[in-house]
Amino acid sequence: MKLTGNTVFITGGTSGIGRALAESLHKRGNKVIVAGRRKALLDEIAQANPGIDTVELDVGDRTQIERVAKQLIEQHPALNVVINNAGIMPFDDAGGALDDAQAIRLVNTNLLGPVRVSAAFVEHLKKQPESYIINNSSVLAYVPLAATALYSATKAAIHSYTMSQRFALRDTSVRVLEIAPPWVDTDLVHKSGDPRAMPLDAFVAETIQRLETATTEVVVEMAQPLRNNAGPNEHAFVEQFNQALAENPIPVA
Template sequence: MTGNTIFITGGTSGIGRGLAEAFHRLGNKVIIAGRRKALLDEVATANPGIEGIELDIADPADVARVAAKLISDHPALNVLINNAGIMPFDDASGSIDEAVMRQLIDTNLVGPILMTSALIEHLKSQSRATIIHNTSVLAFVPLAATAIYSATKAALHSYALSQRFKLRNTTVRVQEIAPPWVDTDLIKKSGDPRAMPLDAFITETMKGLETDSEEVFVEAIRVLRDNPGSGEHQLINSFNAEMEANPLPV
């Protein structure tokens, strides 16, 4: 938890910023990425020592550019946190906006895979390194109102499982964070009592990351994480019926 050089995508707000500031307070070197320079500068000003780099995670060329710069400027880099993500609503029972769909998949799934691929050989050269993928409880119990988002998180979870196995004999370990609904701007920040406060989520998650757990999730989502296999249809239907009766803020 200390003495690392950590790169966090989507580090200008929400969970990404919360993790960046928590690791910064522990004395790590933290570099955050985001699309908007003004927000990067805001975080850096509030947390002297944190560095920002502009990145469009959905652009493969930009991913390659940033990876090369990180390796050059921060040769001690040993932690990658794939956190950047977007969550537009959709309707799987109707027509899908193809442009929105592709942006979502490129941001939530393709981007993290390419970012990891671009840094993996560098990470394997370190004496100890970690890749952390930020997925979601919706990787296990999809929210029908965000079907594509849920699918990208399920896919990233699956990718993390395979990557962890393939890296088992290297110095790189793979961890996964699976957040619940956290009160951030990913979904309109509203103070909804069903959403976990960001500070509480970060505190519990950092405790989990102190361990060697392959997957870190807050206790509040354990029932949903333990999705009951062949009986999942009833759970998913009842979960989504409840959410339709009490929809998320838009």
């Protein structure tokens, strides 16, 4: 995709990967609109980046999505890129009791959120000469982390949905891309400087570079072994991956 001259809407853009992508695209000459739940953080990003617009949005709320989409289409008729980045990553126990309220919030945010956001904008995007839906999944779509079993499952679902969405829109002006990050050092879980995590600036720089020529997926080099593991022999690697993290867990505080 061309990396300048777009009008970009990004969800979950007040911190971590979302904010870094928003700021990078803003610096490249795109009109960027950032959505997030926390007004204080929206105000902070707008003040730090004159020209970025912001809007309050909880992607777990269908009514809010519909209202915000209508508002932004009216305010920004050239809007041609939607980045579904918002997500949450709570720990859970697939071998124990279910926190039902947490599970519902997770599925509403990570799975139904991107589906609903895409649906709210897609007819508008079809009217643009060149437009994009970009879904942020995770390498955990391919190598699930047992400690975040339902999160991993929602990302696997987003990968699957993205492939169907790409096919469904094949005869339109809308291209569908997927970004599958590795463990990036952000506050999604706990920003810790862990050497196993990819630095945020390095991740965004490589992702932006790969976006320019991407036709399906954007997978940074560090993430490719996990992306390529899926298949009939994947089980041993998944077992080894989870055993290694069980012995040396991701810091959470």
